Amino acid sequence: MKLKQIFTALLFALVALTSSAYAEEHKAVTNPEASSVKKEYHPKSLSELAVSFWETTGIKAIFDTNDGEMSADPAGELKEHKLGAFESSFGRIIMIMIVFLLFYLAIAKGFEPLLLIPIAFGGLLANIPLAHMAGPDGMLGVIYNMGIANEFFPLLIFMGVGAMTDFGPLLANPKTALLGGAAQFGIFGSLVGATALGFDLQDASAISIIGGADGPTSIFIANRLAPDMLGAIAVAAYSYMALVPVIQPPIMRALTTKEERQIKMGIQRPVHRLEKLIFPIIVLMLSIMVLPESTPLIGAFAFGNFAKESGVVDRLSDTMQNSLINIVTIFLGLGVGSKLAADKFLVLESLGIMIIGLIAFAAGTAAGVIMAKIMNKFSKEPINPLIGAAGVSAVPMSARVVSKVGAEERPGNVLLMHAMGPNVAGVIGSAVAAGVLLSIFK
């Protein structure tokens, strides 16, 4: 017995020895690479030390315009190019100013602070010279590669949005879903505009999705079709979403008469719980049949909504609506911010993106309102044309704006629930539109 024990102990020791020897051998193989990292040091005078320190300061990196610093791209060496004089100096300063402007808008003006603060701070970090934070090994680059390059984070956000969405108002008055379709004209109308301005079809598609007024969808599409413009597209999309209360009301007023704005809508019928439960499945089934290309977005959305409406996994749906979406928002913001590096954002295209985005947004609002006017003409129940503006999918901001404008025209006229129908239909509509664009460039 004892002999056996000793024997096994010996055997173990032998195995341990040989494996450690093997490890040593292995180390020896990799060693040359490791030692090459270690710089050889030779004695320096104090002035030499000061000079070499100066070489590594940010001040020097910014003002010495031709230091040959490489562009930091999360995709790694494939895309690296030497930064030009402008990109590495004044470009950075301008970008840092833009970042401060975004901070101001988010904090003082309340523009989508939940996203603009992480995006802008990511932009600030991405513009630090020498630190390469947006490079493949930097924090922002790691985040970008982890969840944006593979479109994972936008889908998680969509899941959370699904878990937060109540389809009750849409189910109570399904016809209003068509308004959410009309507002997608913003996407395709501005697609034509963007090509007329000289963008190629793929870039134009990525930009025009801003008109869907849906942050995660915009990021999802931009990443597939035009990853270089991701930063500008995301910033434009979220800025315009924040500007909904400024952009939409003038368009809504211009396209409707006072009488139309004062139309009162009836009380919505109560919705059976089963309807709400089955709805996400129906949407998913339809998109599986018609447009599998859009199922990543709609699938995540339907899952979130189904978890909520099932009523038996409140813990999960609560996590999706709160902790998960919050965590992902931090990552998404920082990752998108990495695309605010001067060499990627300060290009002429960014200006075009901002302009086309604004047109897309306005066109979507207008198309929704016009569609609602037409529906009002032919419908038995009155439809207030204002709710068409909620067809852009900025949930729930545009529905609130509609309700506010409606209440201004006729105190006591509450359109919020009626506007929520087209609003959530807009989310589905822009996901479908995104699927169509993806299917074209397949």
Next chain:
Amino acid sequence: MADVNDINNVVEALKFMVLGMGVVFLFLFVLVKVVELQAKLIAKYFPKNTPKIPATPAGDSADDEQRRVAAIIAAVAEFRKNKS
């Protein structure tokens, strides 16, 4: 050459628009129809169980008691009046 490309792009974009708006509307139209059908089916096979009216409405028991006492007092008073 560049000009020709631009023109083509715009025409292509117009085609995208027709396709895209068509698909979006078709999708939502079918969705509306299915949802309407669903609402009808559910209303038929799973009728809303109307909230039952409780047999004894809660909350007014104290009120009831007072009324009962008042009725008894009135009856007794009436009885005595008749007796005398």
